[in-house]
Amino acid sequence: MKIVPLLALTALVAGCATVPPPDAPRFDHSLTARAQSERIKYVILHYTVSDLPRSINTLANGTQVSAHYLLTDTSPPFFYTLVDESRQANHAGYSNWKIYNQLNAASIGIEIVNPGFRETPQGRVYAPFQQAQIDQLIPLLKDIVKRHNIPFGNILGHNDIAPQRKQDPGPMFPWKQLADAGLIPWPEPSRVTARMAGFQEQLPEVSWFQRKLAEIGYAVPQNGELDQATRNVIAVFQTKYRPSLYDGTPDAETAAMMDVLTSPVPQLPPPAATLPVTPASPAQPDVPSESN
Known part of the structure; x- marks a missing residue:
C-alpha cells in the first residue's frame, strides 16, 4: 500500500529536477529571420598524394588537417566519413574565392586517394583517377548540393581557391564529367x-x-x-x-x-503570341432584289 505514495514522490522529485533555475536564459522559438542562408556554400575537392593507409593516418589521426569525406581507391571505392558536415574540417587552409576567404568555415572537403604526381626527366606526370571513384563521387556531390542548396558552380578544386600553392586535384581530374552531370558550368x-x-x-x-x-x-x-x-x-x-x-x-x-x-547565353525572346484566326464566312450568292 506504500508503493503508490513512493512512486508519486519519485515522480515529483524527477519533475522538480527538470525545472530550470529562475536565472536561466529564456527562449522564444516562434520567430525565424528571413535573412539567413546555409553555412555551407562550397565543396572543395582534393587528392591525397599518398596511399590509403597514409591518407587515413594523416586525415583521421593527425592534428593538422582533416576532411569531411575520404574516398578510397579500393575495389569498389567507398567513403570514410571523418568529420560530420555540421562541423568544420581543416582542409582548405589559406584560401580565397570571390568574396570569401578561409573557406574551411564555409565548405565541405572531400579527399580522394590518389598519388598525385611524380617528377620525371620529361617533367611532372600526374596519376589518373579511377572511374569507379568518380562514379561514387558524383552521387555524393549531387546529394550535398541538394541538401545544402549549394549554388551552381561552387564545387571547386583546392587549386582553384589556393592557386599559388596547390595543384590538386590536378589535370587528370575529370571535371567535364561533373559538368555533364549538371554540377559545374562548362564553356560550350x-x-x-x-x-x-x-x-x-x-x-x-x-x-x-x-x-x-x-x-x-x-x-x-x-x-x-x-x-x-x-x-x-x-x-x-x-x-x-x-x-x-x-x-x-x-x-x-x-x-x-x-x-x-563570364558571358551568359543570350536568351531569345519568346515567340509573339498569335491571335486565333477566325475563318472567313463563305461568300454568299447575289440575291435579286424584289423591288423595282
Whole structure:
C-alpha cells in the first residue's frame, strides 16, 4: 500500500529536477529571420598524394588537417566519413574565392586517394583517377548540393581557391564529367570556337585576363603584368578546362573559354503570341432584289 505514495514522490522529485533555475536564459522559438542562408556554400575537392593507409593516418589521426569525406581507391571505392558536415574540417587552409576567404568555415572537403604526381626527366606526370571513384563521387556531390542548396558552380578544386600553392586535384581530374552531370558550368565548345577567331586576330591585354579570372572567382593580381602569380592562376584555369596544355600562357583559346564562362547565353525572346484566326464566312450568292 506504500508503493503508490513512493512512486508519486519519485515522480515529483524527477519533475522538480527538470525545472530550470529562475536565472536561466529564456527562449522564444516562434520567430525565424528571413535573412539567413546555409553555412555551407562550397565543396572543395582534393587528392591525397599518398596511399590509403597514409591518407587515413594523416586525415583521421593527425592534428593538422582533416576532411569531411575520404574516398578510397579500393575495389569498389567507398567513403570514410571523418568529420560530420555540421562541423568544420581543416582542409582548405589559406584560401580565397570571390568574396570569401578561409573557406574551411564555409565548405565541405572531400579527399580522394590518389598519388598525385611524380617528377620525371620529361617533367611532372600526374596519376589518373579511377572511374569507379568518380562514379561514387558524383552521387555524393549531387546529394550535398541538394541538401545544402549549394549554388551552381561552387564545387571547386583546392587549386582553384589556393592557386599559388596547390595543384590538386590536378589535370587528370575529370571535371567535364561533373559538368555533364549538371554540377559545374562548362564553356560550350561551339561558343568557344566562335570567339576564338577574334582573339586569334587580337589577343587581349594581360589586364583583361586578370579581370576575367577575378570575375570567375579567382584571387589574381590586377596589375596588368604577366607575373608568375598571374601565370599560376591562368595555369590552374587551364588545368580544369583545357588539361591538354596548362603552361599559364594567355592564348586565344584560353581567352575564348574565359569569355564564354563570364558571358551568359543570350536568351531569345519568346515567340509573339498569335491571335486565333477566325475563318472567313463563305461568300454568299447575289440575291435579286424584289423591288423595282
